[in-house]
Amino acid sequence: MAAGNWIEQATNFAVFVLLARILGAEAYGLLAMAAAFLLFSEALVRESFSDFLIAVRDPTPGHFNASFWVLAALGTGLGLVLLAAARPIAVLYGEDQVAGLVAALSPNVVMIALTAVPVAILRRELRFRTLSLRAIAGVASGGVVAIVLALNGFGVWSLAVQRLVQVLVNIVMAWAAVRWRPGLRFSRQDLRDVTRFGGTVLGLRGAELASTQVPSVIVGATLGPVALGFFSIAWRLVEIGSFLIVTPLRLASQPAFASLSRSGAVASDLLYDISRLSGLVAWPAFAGLAVLAGSVVALLFGDQWVPAAPILTVLAALGAYFCIEKIHQAFCLAAGRATATTLLSWVEVALAALLVWLAAPWGASAMAAGFVAAFLLVWPWRFRVVAHVAGLRARRLLAIHAKPVAGALAMAGFVDLILFELPQASPLLAVLAGVPAGAVFFGLFTVLVMPDRLRLLKTFVAAPAVASRKAP
Numbered sequence: 001m002a003a004g005n006w007i008e009q010a011t012n013f014a015v016f017v018l019l020a021r022i023l024g025a026e027a028y029g030l031l032a033m034a035a036a037f038l039l040f041s042e043a044l045v046r047e048s049f050s051d052f053l054i055a056v057r058d059p060t061p062g063h064f065n066a067s068f069w070v071l072a073a074l075g076t077g078l079g080l081v082l083l084a085a086a087r088p089i090a091v092l093y094g095e096d097q098v099a100g101l102v103a104a105l106s107p108n109v110v111m112i113a114l115t116a117v118p119v120a121i122l123r124r125e126l127r128f129r130t131l132s133l134r135a136i137a138g139v140a141s142g143g144v145v146a147i148v149l150a151l152n153g154f155g156v157w158s159l160a161v162q163r164l165v166q167v168l169v170n171i172v173m174a175w176a177a178v179r180w181r182p183g184l185r186f187s188r189q190d191l192r193d194v195t196r197f198g199g200t201v202l203g204l205r206g207a208e209l210a211s212t213q214v215p216s217v218i219v220g221a222t223l224g225p226v227a228l229g230f231f232s233i234a235w236r237l238v239e240i241g242s243f244l245i246v247t248p249l250r251l252a253s254q255p256a257f258a259s260l261s262r263s264g265a266v267a268s269d270l271l272y273d274i275s276r277l278s279g280l281v282a283w284p285a286f287a288g289l290a291v292l293a294g295s296v297v298a299l300l301f302g303d304q305w306v307p308a309a310p311i312l313t314v315l316a317a318l319g320a321y322f323c324i325e326k327i328h329q330a331f332c333l334a335a336g337r338a339t340a341t342t343l344l345s346w347v348e349v350a351l352a353a354l355l356v357w358l359a360a361p362w363g364a365s366a367m368a369a370g371f372v373a374a375f376l377l378v379w380p381w382r383f384r385v386v387a388h389v390a391g392l393r394a395r396r397l398l399a400i401h402a403k404p405v406a407g408a409l410a411m412a413g414f415v416d417l418i419l420f421e422l423p424q425a426s427p428l429l430a431v432l433a434g435v436p437a438g439a440v441f442f443g444l445f446t447v448l449v450m451p452d453r454l455r456l457l458k459t460f461v462a463a464p465a466v467a468s469r470k471a472p
Helices: 002-023 025-046 049-055 061-093 097-105 107-124 128-151 156-176 188-223 225-263 267-291 293-301 303-334 339-362 364-390 394-399 402-420 427-449 451-470
Strands: none
Touching: 002 025, 002 128, 002 156, 002 225, 002 293, 025 061, 025 097, 025 107, 025 156, 025 188, 025 225, 049 061, 049 107, 049 188, 049 303, 061 097, 061 107, 061 188, 097 156, 107 128, 107 156, 128 156, 188 225, 188 303, 188 339, 188 364, 225 267, 225 293, 225 303, 225 364, 267 293, 267 303, 267 364, 267 394, 267 402, 267 427, 267 451, 293 303, 293 427, 303 339, 303 364, 339 364, 364 394, 402 427, 427 451
């Protein structure tokens, strides 16, 4: 799962950098205006009702059918709502092009809804190789088409077509990988089982996307497409970094947590170990990104994107947050106890909207700071919730991160000192000096202070090879 995800993200990142250099900030800002509503709708159908099929011990054929038709109805309804809302959304931003983008991308919601059950089947069966190949093919296909269109002057529409092609490839490959096909036979009890569980997850997914997209809506409505373009690029870098670190662990851990729970084993031990690994990587990675933000942005995208650097420095803190919180969320979903997590997510939505709006007079960087503050203020309560579900003490889960946070802060100070000694360095030289220095510093810190985590990492890396040798 990790190898596939990294290849996917490497391909996605290369396409992202090329398109950003070709299209500029305004195109990305226009797409972000439309995407704020589209991504919210996609999240409601991607991993919501279908998550029931992963968590339940023995799903019946009726459960699979009920999940499919509920999602098909929800996806169709959301697609129609987006079509109807396309013009009002454009009026909200004062940008006519946004209406066409929303309308053109609304079919994605239906396609993703129709693919959710096959993807859940693959995840339940732990067929991560198939999922990885599917994701890579989608990103590569969409990327090639988008680059050709961008070079031929299609502007923001090249980004829209990229997304449509990616989702279309994903749906074809997902259905080709499973034998199951939907039927019409399911009972009222099957429907109640699916909707009872899915309703909670639906609220969680909605809050999850709203908390990250509401700031984009406010930035776009108050500061315009160019400022939103800078904000979106910074946020995209944070997203890619967190995806690289946590997505393989999250997608593999949720069915693993559920499998352990179904067998009567103690899933909290696995939660503890995966939390230790995610923090070991996340804290130094995003501390380094915060320090090197200016050089990274200039190197990847050119001087035209430099205004995104201070925004990236602020948003980097959320990268580490998401790497840890996504594991906690996967554990609660696998345990079928996500109600409290969902409520806290909606608290984050309201708080983020308020703080970002209040910070608008001071610009995009201040709005990014308000965005980060909303998550960090709620985080202690999230630890308490997941600790309660796991039967652990909240202090134990918090203590996992004390050493890596200390090491990451020390590493950031060390890298910052190096950059201070190289005031005239080019972005390339700054990155070439800062990244290895930070890696060596944190590596030595880990060997001296956290050798147990190196042993744990070795165990996780070696486990697939051991299992393969034991397999008949």
